[in-house]
Amino acid sequence: xxxxxxxxxxxxxxxxxxxxxxxxxxxxxxxxGLFFLLFRFSSFKTPRFSAVGRSLAKRKPVGFxxxxxxxxxxxxxxxxxxxxxxxxxxxxxGIRPIKGIMxxxxxxxxxxLLAKAAASYxxxxxxxxxxxxxxxxxxxxxxQRVRRLFAECRAKARxxxxxxxxxxxxxxxxxxxxxxxxxxxxxxxxxxxxFLVELDGLGCHxxxxxxxxxATNRPEILDPALLRPGRFDRVVRVxxxxxxxRLQILKLHLTNKPLDRQVDLxxxxxxxxxxxxxxxxxxxxxxxxxxxxxxxxxIKEHHLVxxxxxxxxxxxxxxxxxxxxxxxxxxxxxxxxxxxEIVNPGSVSTVTITxxxxxxxxxxxxxERDYYLHTLEYLERQIAVQLGGSVSEKLILxxxxxxxxxxxxxxxxxxxxxxxxxxxxxxxxxxxxxxxGLLHRTIRQIINAQEQCVTDxxxxxxxxxxxxxxxxxxxxxxSGELLREKITVARDEPRQAVL
Numbered sequence: 001x002x003x004x005x006x007x008x009x010x011x012x013x014x015x016x017x018x019x020x021x022x023x024x025x026x027x028x029x030x031x032x033g034l035f036f037l038l039f040r041f042s043s044f045k046t047p048r049f050s051a052v053g054r055s056l057a058k059r060k061p062v063g064f065x066x067x068x069x070x071x072x073x074x075x076x077x078x079x080x081x082x083x084x085x086x087x088x089x090x091x092x093x094g095i096r097p098i099k100g101i102m103x104x105x106x107x108x109x110x111x112x113l114l115a116k117a118a119a120s121y122x123x124x125x126x127x128x129x130x131x132x133x134x135x136x137x138x139x140x141x142x143x144q145r146v147r148r149l150f151a152e153c154r155a156k157a158r159x160x161x162x163x164x165x166x167x168x169x170x171x172x173x174x175x176x177x178x179x180x181x182x183x184x185x186x187x188x189x190x191x192x193x194x195f196l197v198e199l200d201g202l203g204c205h206x207x208x209x210x211x212x213x214x215a216t217n218r219p220e221i222l223d224p225a226l227l228r229p230g231r232f233d234r235v236v237r238v239x240x241x242x243x244x245x246r247l248q249i250l251k252l253h254l255t256n257k258p259l260d261r262q263v264d265l266x267x268x269x270x271x272x273x274x275x276x277x278x279x280x281x282x283x284x285x286x287x288x289x290x291x292x293x294x295x296x297x298x299i300k301e302h303h304l305v306x307x308x309x310x311x312x313x314x315x316x317x318x319x320x321x322x323x324x325x326x327x328x329x330x331x332x333x334x335x336x337x338x339x340x341e342i343v344n345p346g347s348v349s350t351v352t353i354t355x356x357x358x359x360x361x362x363x364x365x366x367x368e369r370d371y372y373l374h375t376l377e378y379l380e381r382q383i384a385v386q387l388g389g390s391v392s393e394k395l396i397l398x399x400x401x402x403x404x405x406x407x408x409x410x411x412x413x414x415x416x417x418x419x420x421x422x423x424x425x426x427x428x429x430x431x432x433x434x435x436x437g438l439l440h441r442t443i444r445q446i447i448n449a450q451e452q453c454v455t456d457x458x459x460x461x462x463x464x465x466x467x468x469x470x471x472x473x474x475x476x477x478x479s480g481e482l483l484r485e486k487i488t489v490a491r492d493e494p495r496q497a498v499l
Contacts, residue, residue, distance in 0.1 A: 073238045080233075099233065125160050167213070258297065313362065321360060335392020386410050391451060
């Protein structure tokens with residue numbers, strides 16, 4: 001019998017007794033309020049995890065072929081799933097089965113999809129919960145929920161007549177954070193202790209084999225006891241997709257959409273460096289929305305290019321700066337674009353002064369390939385590009401503006417990366433142990449050197465800056481191809497004058 005039913009019975013009995021003896025009205029109200037509070041608190045029960053599992057089971061199964069850009073993660077995961085598919089062979093070889101797999105990577109990279117695909121691949125029951133569902137302010141509630149969760153997982157597998165189940169815990173860092181971090185709230189530690197006990201109790205001799213899959217984007221805060229061998233045996237990196245991966249993901253998300261045959265998806269994939277799978281899905285969706293707004297029958301390349309800008313910066317804003325401010329923005333963005341083309345030819349994709357989000361204008365680059373290692377020269381060139389806007393304003397308008405705040409912040413971060421990698425004049429050092437004054441002087445030295453280089457580069461390009469900025473003010477946007485044509489013409493004009 002539940003506590004709630006007992007309290008209801010006691011409340012009814014007390015009401016009858018009070019009516020029989022007819023006491024004053026105030027104690028009756030007091031007792032009624034007290035029992036109402038007890039009744040209210042008793043209704044906070046452990047959530048029905050099995051209901052979550054059933055709702056997921058009704059959805060269309062996800063297969064590994066529907067997940068693009070994560071070939072390494074899929075390969076590692078498939079190897080770990082063998083003990084669910086071949087339990088007899090595992091026992092014969094004396095292999096200790098893997099109890100847990102930790103999926104680690106940035107948000108939106110497909111960790112949940114991989115867990116669902118694992119359940120479909122192994123014909124297992126699937127149960128999904130979030131780490132935050134275990135933590136309560138009342139002592140012992142979280143541990144009780146952990147025990148009930150594993151029991152529900154086994155019951156669900158038996159109900160579906162399956163011999164294996166996959167328990168997916170999203171944001172597991174909330175449940176599995178390092179013990180002792182919450183000194184005033186031991187409920188976190190008790191919940192994690194119970195979870196570790198349940199993991200240790202899993203084995204291949206049970207009638208239902210349970211595999212726990214956790215997902216987090218903050219692995220550094222996980223308790224070491226959680227990741228030791230015998231618990232979460234395998235850590236699978238689910239990183240941002242590379243160029244080929246982004247191309248695969250785009251194709252997957254555009255399969256059910258009317259895509260124009262002239263679209264160069266490889267070009268779009270090249271312009272989406274740093275996008276996750278979720279970003280790319282949103283990109284495809286926004287491109288379809290733009291095509292529908294314009295009453296187009298198919299999604300064209302300019303829809304996808306526009307969607308890239310929208311995903312990065314947001315929707316276009318209605319506000320428009322006045323002519324003077326618009327001219328300053330155009331000069332600023334032209335400076336960025338010219339420096340980018342000079343130090344890294346062919347890198348500029350688009351230059352625009354259309355306000356989006358918090359940006360009054362922007363210059364978007366598309367690298368020829370994805371870079372994972374950066375040299376000193378590469379980092380210095382990136383600092384130069386960040387400084388191009390403010391230097392251009394100084395040369396053309398005679399003053400700078402607050403529009404370069406974001407550029408300077410990025411330049412400082414790049415300078416810190418140079419120092420941290422041992423590529424500065426300080427040699428190999430630890431940034432956190434450097435005196436703040438010395439760190440500041442070194443950052444200034446790096447940035448000032450690049451600022452002088454940018455000033456030298458743009459000093460002889462004032463006419464070109466004004467020409468491109470004028471086009472921007474009139475057209476609001478120019479492509480990288482047009483920018484490169486203007487640069488080529490400007491370079492050829494001195495030769496023609498000499499001839």
